[in-house]
Amino acid sequence: MGKSTGFMEIIREEAEERSPRARIQDWDEYSSPFSDDTLKRQGARCMDCGIPFCHTGMEVRGVASGCPINNLIPEWNDLVYKGKWKEALERLLMTNNFPEFTGRACPAPCEGSCTLAINEPPVAIKNIERAIIDKGFENGWITPRIPESRTGKKVAIVGSGPAGLAAADQLNQVGHSVTVYERADRPGGLLVYGIPNMKLDKDVVARRITLLRQEGIEFVCNTEIGKDVTAEELREQYDSVILCTGAQKHRQLTLEGSDAKGVHEAMEYLTASTKKRFEEFDADESYIDVEGKDVIVIGGGDTGADCVATALRQQCRSVVQFGKHPKLPSDRNADNMWPEPPNVFTLEYAYKEAESVFGEDPRQYSIQTKKMVKDEEGHLKEVHTIHMKKEKQADGTYKFEEIPGTEKVWPAQYVFIAIGFEGPEQPVLKHFGVTTTERGRIDAQYEHYETNLEGVFAAGDARRGQSLIVWAINEGRGVAKRVDHYLMGASVLPA
Template identity: 60%
Template sequence: MSTPTGFMEYKRELPADRDPLERIKDWEEFHKHFSEDQLRTQGARCMDCGTPYCHTGVEMAGGASGCPVNNLIPEWNNLVYRGLWREALDRLHKTNNFPEFTGRVCPAPCEGSCTVGLIGDSVTIKTIEQAIIDKGFDEGWVVPQPPEVRTGKRVAVVGSGPAGMACAAQLNKAGHSVTVYERADRIGGLLTYGIPTMKLDKKVVQRRVDLLAAEGVDFVTNTEIGKDIAAKELVDSFDAVVLCGGATKARDVSMEGRENKGIYPAMDFLNATIKSYLDSNLEDGNYISAKDKNVIVIGGGDTGTDCVATALRHGCKSVTQFGTHAKAPLERDPITNPWPQFPNVYTLDYAQEEAKAIFGEDPRAFSVLTKKFVGDENGNVTELHTVNIERHVDETGRKIYKEIPGTEKVWKADLVLIAVGFEGPENMLVEQLGLDQDRRTNVKAPYGKYTTNVDKVFAAGDMRRGQSLVVWAINEGREAAREVDKYLMGSSILP
């Protein structure tokens, strides 16, 4: 507890963001920062709530409730309030290998389950988390800590996203020799290629990669397991293998006109832009440009939102984001969305805020179903045809969407981006190893154990659980490392 009455004395405040009309001119992070005094005040709002749901991560109603990595939130809030930043950093690192990532990109389910949120506005947990780790790096407190003793065991981690990096970090702490294989030209997985730079500066990712390398983790890029190195050869060469390749098989749409040019998977659009920016500040032109185009984004999630922000920075003529879900209410529904569930309420994310500043309105169109694409005589997409829908739940609990007659609409479109989720991991590696899969095609490995049907092979993160949050990937990478350590050594001191 910080101060017994802090949650009554002080209001929730967040650092201001850079002005939308200014930040769309560059690719830099858009958040500003609080002073230490402001952060101390916000830390003082953390109350003595008896049972702090904020750090108890569970899945509830299809989403996260509380922190999946079980961050000791009340403890480091109190330490910040008392000005003990070095101690706060130690408590933060105790449960989270990469708070600089989660502090920037996590949707903060911890805040949704904050007890103060029952009677007011929740504590600004995410802001304080990022401030702690950023100060740690600025002050030089975050330094390489290689293990004192090596076990002689060798572990391969396939995939360098948040699950793979967390797993590698923990296994390295235990003294094992870890090699991380990444098929892209840069380490980081979706942290590098997937999340735009204005949400997560890639220098922040590289800083942590360099730290892990200095601690002894070996990173190998431009190497795809199953293609450049046979899967069986990898398994035979290491004492254990952990698959953290993500759920990268993009879901497509099948409808009339899909063959038209100008229709792309969202990740092709995002990743090409990120790579071109990192390679040449976009000067090489090796990306799908939205400049002067009418852009339609099909998909109402985070990936779709990132497409909106990226298209705006390209200089699009217009942008609209379709979602099949209805517009969320302004306040949490206590019956269908009770605390401590993550609050399903209407908000403007950074991209929608930017689009509204430019075009005067929220770019999202809710409860919209795309019916067909129309192209010109050269096969270039020019239109989308849609209809509004209503969602019903039948007696079995299945969601059914019904079209609303008379709501048909035609939209201009020069560029269409498909952001309707992912179907699971890609098949090549799975098939080569003969891995069992669940009904959603994810690698079958029980949560908490992470063992597959193939000896020595473990799976964690989105490759095991399906598309999810960065913080869940870190959770699974850490836990999988503990299970691998048990497998190799008979017991483990890893958390």
């Protein structure tokens, strides 16, 4: 490494963010890139450790530890420190098809397993990654890579999220003719309609889609499998089919009054809001506007935070987010040891914004929603809750119990349910006839990806359940190698 003592001399710096009060007036990305000098310093903090856990990509107790796509992080950190940006880009693209997505919207398990993170703030890996790919586009280093020849084999991919796009990119580069089918009006899956613009600008997604088109990938949108085209037609027309339909079946919250007008799934709200941002979208009854309203978000994860940020930009009167778990500690607990991702309290972008408007963090912890109450016309008017205590049992499991006397009534005209996803939606899977697991996921073994149907493969959230963008890219690359081998008898694609 060029700066062997950098980690001892240089502190971690965070990317600059626009003022919370200013940025909630628009839908632009909230963070700003580092300067080149800052990036050089931050790259110098990389330790040249003997075993770089940052790129191991293993799972610890079911959670990603390190980068699932095995990014060569120490190598491009050192190249950034030395100012060799083009070489850093080459290293980055060896393992990551879409660094512009992960550099913005990934929770960065690489940083949690950074060796420096044992007792110091980790290397700013995510921000360096974003800077490398952005500089690649800015300098014209990212250009269409047209395959020199075609194999004559055709592959259909159902779903254009990160798994489908990664598989398409890999298979196209080895000469197969790839067609991606998407039921929405534009490609990108949850990259477009699941992640708000302030985290991932839609021009960034469109730029990549344009590049993939220029390289020869065909996208067919507004097309639902089983309605507009059948599984039989796909299997007849293509040499192989890959199912990357995602995991968009919402967990249900069945409570008294949950059928009230104003109660929506989080993704319904976020999708409608994003569609409104596209100039050609004519807002209709599907658009949800909470201006001047009291909003409650049920669910403590990233999707819930995105609902908070969206409501603030629509100028809600109030917003509160309920989570069933207690507030996280400021430091790792003894049972949350490195290199596991640190399960600690953080103040994400949406909560900073809410604090700037209302003077406090909108999150309420250890809350159980008991019922929702409608007015005479069926519209939501209030939500009833009670506080819970979480206690560890002798067998290591946890039990939640209500605390008498902590009942509370919250005014609300809108509730957005963000309690996660059960798995893939079933109609397409049943139409194809693929077998599923007990949890409703496509039954296809990791690293093999074959379904019970000849020539039909599956990858991404449809196979593994709701997960991270990096896991989707991992599986997209993995299934591409398996399909290439299936079609050609061997594969030159990386594992």
